Ligand SMILES: Cc1cc2nc3c(=O)[nH]c(=O)nc-3n(C[C@H](O)[C@H](O)[C@H](O)COP(=O)(O)O)c2cc1C
């Protein structure tokens with residue numbers, strides 16, 4: 001991937017007619033429609049934007065307030081340059097590793113996102129099938145607001161499933177979803193701690209965002225799903241739903257009660273400081289996800305790549321540290337791993353893939369990131385994940401954002 005890389009496309013590739021991972025559109029690559037094969041994650045964003053209703057696109061794409069944290073997440077990657085080593089025998093690059101004890105094909109995972117059926121009819125079923133593709137077998141963090149049932153997902157998944165939780169007022173409902181996830185074979189719980197209320201997402205407000213009929217939080221009963229389908233101009237149904245059902249009193253003392261209910265490992269998602277990371281590690285938490293919710297919560301929050309080193313230092317090996325936010329290229333993954341992330345989670349690009357081509361589209365996005373990471377490891381002279389460390393990185397000068405889809409998050413304003 002180069003900074004000048006635009007979404008220029010190759011011509012008709014014979015492979016597009018046979019490989020569903022590439023022919024994300026049934027007509028793609030045929031004489032009738034010599035459709036482009038997406039060469040960048042950003043190209044999937046372009047396809048998604050063309051296919052999704054504007055309100056849905058803006059819900060997915062948007063951040064809070066001025067979206068400065070969305071931009072900061074990307075800018076942090078542009079400030080770091082790579083220091084390649086040579087003569088390192090890169091004839092074989094090994095991307096496989098373990099996360100929470102499970103073998104995975106690459107140090108990648110899918111960040112929890114609500115309502116994948118907004119992007120394609122199969123919703124999260126398509127997502128977990130893509131994550132389980134040979135060569136990937138990466139974890140999917142299933143949102144408590146998933147639009148397909150845990151049981152349907154477990155039946156289709158070949159990679160690990162983790163369940164993301166919001167701290168609902170209704171603890172009885174939380175207990176039930178945890179029990180169901182355990183019974184379905186989920187491997188971990190991820191408690192999101194950056195959302196005592198929803199960030200002020202101007203795109204949602206502008207579009208009066210609400211869920212279309214037929215898309216529901218399939219794993220929750222109707223007692224905790226109010227407001228989601230009600231349109232009100234200038235207001236977000238999701239924000240009203242969160243105000244009503246997410247308990248903002250969540251504090252450190254609640255973690256023990258959650259852990260008493262389950263033998264599954266418990267991770268915290270949304271930690272951005274050494275202070276909180278040290279406290280979590282001291283309490284014996286099983287993993288930390290450095291995240292600012294893709295810039296959708298506190299506008300102005302620090303970029304996740306910038307927060308990562310202090311969190312890794314504070315945790316000091318007591319639990320694995322993961323990161324999400326702004327991962328769009330294999331080199332982004334490499335930079336986060338070099339700063340100590342055990343693996344990284346991908347958010348919006350997965351929904352772009354789903355919108356562009358369902359399961360095959362999501363698989364295309366994930367495979368692209370995996371392949372780009374392998375390229376980057378080979379070219380940086382680091383054939384093994386174990387060999388990655390901060391000596392791989394140099395500071396700036398920051399490369400300017402690319403005007404093309406290279407940086408899809410910058411492509412269109414609210
Ligand atoms: C459409 C959408 C829905 C999301 N829903 C959830 C959710 O239900 N729970 C959660 O913890 N995070 C949620 N997130 C945040 C993601 O887990 C993740 O932190 C973020 O998307 C990562 O940044 P990226 O999109 O730049 O990769 C959502 C993000 C998006 C874009």
Ligand SMILES: CCCCC(=O)C(=O)O
Pocket residue numbers: 113114145198238241242293296
């Ligand atoms: C109430 C939360 C909705 C899903 C979410 O976390 C998001 O849109 O970022």
